Amino acid sequence: MKGLVLIKQVPNTDSPFRINSAGTWVDESNLTYVLNDYDRYALEALLRLKDAGAMTEVVALTAGPERASQALRTCLATGADRAIHIKDDALTAAAPLVVARAICAAIKGEAFDLIACGLQADDDNHMQIGGAVARLLDRPCASAAMSLELRDGGTARVERELENNRLQVVDLKLPAVITVQTGINEPRYASLKGIMAAKKKEIRTVTLADLGMGADAIGADGYRTVRLTPPPKGKGAEMLQGPADQVARELLKRIREKTGVI
Amino acid sequence: MGCKILVVAEHEGGAVRDITWELLGLAHAVAPQGGWGAADIKAVLPGQGIGAVAAAIAGRGAAEVLLVEAPELQDYACDGYDRAIEAVVKAEQPEILLFGHTPNGWDVAPLVAAGLGVPLATECSQIAREDGRWLFSRKAFNGKFIQVLDLGKARPLVATVQKGAAGPFAGTTAGQVRAVTPALGVLKARFVETKKGEAGGVDLTQAPVIVAGGRGVGAADKFEIIKSLAAALGGQVGASRPVTDMGWLPHQHQVGSSGVTVNPKLYIACGISGAIQHIVGMKGSGYIVAINKDAEAPIFGVADVGVVGDLFEIVPALTKAVKEARGQ
């Protein structure tokens, strides 16, 4: 069995986010980037199948700009066997469907039994690349996987997370796609040995043009972000300022007056 | 035939799920902006043995309910539902197709949109017309920003809609129910069962006070300051998802859409950014205090009182003040 993990490099959620001058996305100049948290769990899910002898190869793929190769290196250092990088700056503004098409084109001719991705990317929060890839490849897909078990007869049993602490158990006929929820496992970190070994592992780079997707693949259909804005302020909290002791006294006063718990 | 707005209805245990009424409410609210009326709004309903559910929806918001019944659709499974919805969309040619942003909605919507070859806007809080185009407002960066999307020329425009984005449709309609039987093909996903997640020893739902810590607390052992404040206030310790994912606290402490919903008299959020999935679980609390070093954190949008600062300074100071006040 071969496994593919789809990964994305995203801004560190702790970054100082600012809206760019065009007002259409965040200003990328001040950001540091990491491997999307959900994707660490997706990679781990496949590596565990490989450790158990159920999978012979785990491949990591990303579609993104030059810098995204760093996230692929992280995957290689953590245990992925090789990587594929669809390298194109234009991808940042592409519709998820276009990204999904590029991913499918890049893995044409390769037979992956299980494709794992994250439930969502922490930047755009689209929650749709996995499902789109599954449909384009005509495979079943289960989102928000909280457990994964390969069973006889070529099926994967997945527990999908629902709301209010409930789970939906579903059997997928392989080949299949899953999107992984955080908490499904405890992702390992790259070891020093892994980091050294990663240097010798292959990252195959392809461009959109190589995949037969011309300049008109992105944006020609009119898909675009019109603007990015701060969220509505809500009811607006009363903000307290000052030294910690003083703030604490102010908080205590309000807690006493408003809640009656003291 | 045909319609302008098609709503994907959800049901469970023979009852219509609330999100369905909200989707119909949204459809009726935005239809006039497209020059459409109540007759242009329909619903698609996949399932089995759900004639009564269909009738209820026809009586409350849908001019027609396209009912797709088959034994394979008894319970939700991605590919059966996906094929059923896709077939109805192709027949009805709506301008707009709406799903709920629910576990089943977000599971199936990308399949349907990709099957139709059109873009999808997820977790939308608003749909509005501007300069002759439909624009979809959705959160990005876990709620730090609102992204306004133009989905472009392709039709239908497909969206999943956040819970609470619109009030439930409250009127009545004299809609029809029409059974349709599209070919579902060979299905590759099979529903097995629905079950409860693991239960644990703590019950946050009864706590009068919850002091909750998030990723900002930084490590399992650093939770001591959160625990001390909770103890001083006679309350329980809550957590955001990353905290329980990383094993800093057991899963039962997780507050939010996939954890527990709480409504204590006092909720103190420390080092929690305020993602929507956390907020839905605690916004009903009587009085909300937020402590976060980022002045822009969305948690301040639901808090009654906020402190921009380091939780490692504020929390111990508050614990000290509470203890003094209680003579401890």
Ligand SMILES: Cc1cc2nc3c(=O)[nH]c(=O)nc-3n(C[C@H](O)[C@H](O)[C@H](O)COP(=O)(O)OP(=O)(O)OC[C@H]3O[C@@H](n4cnc5c(N)ncnc54)[C@H](O)[C@@H]3O)c2cc1C
């Ligand atoms: C389907 C689904 C279901 C989910 N269910 C849940 C759920 O039930 N519950 C839940 O909580 N999440 C849930 N999530 C995850 C959610 O989207 C967020 O990722 C999560 O809530 C973020 O947790 P956080 O605020 O602790 O972490 P972050 O977003 O990383 O925020 C950490 C915060 O700590 C602040 N901070 C850091 N250091 C300090 C300091 N020293 N002093 C003060 N502040 C500091 C930072 O400014 C930041 O705002 C779900 C997601 C999905 C997709």
Ligand SMILES: Nc1ncnc2c1ncn2[C@@H]1O[C@H](COP(=O)(O)O)[C@@H](O)[C@H]1O
């Ligand atoms: N550009 C990309 N390249 C490869 N995989 C991606 C890309 N964007 C998203 N993914 C995968 O799809 C998941 C969901 O992302 P999204 O649909 O953008 O929320 C991520 O967790 C990744 O596993």
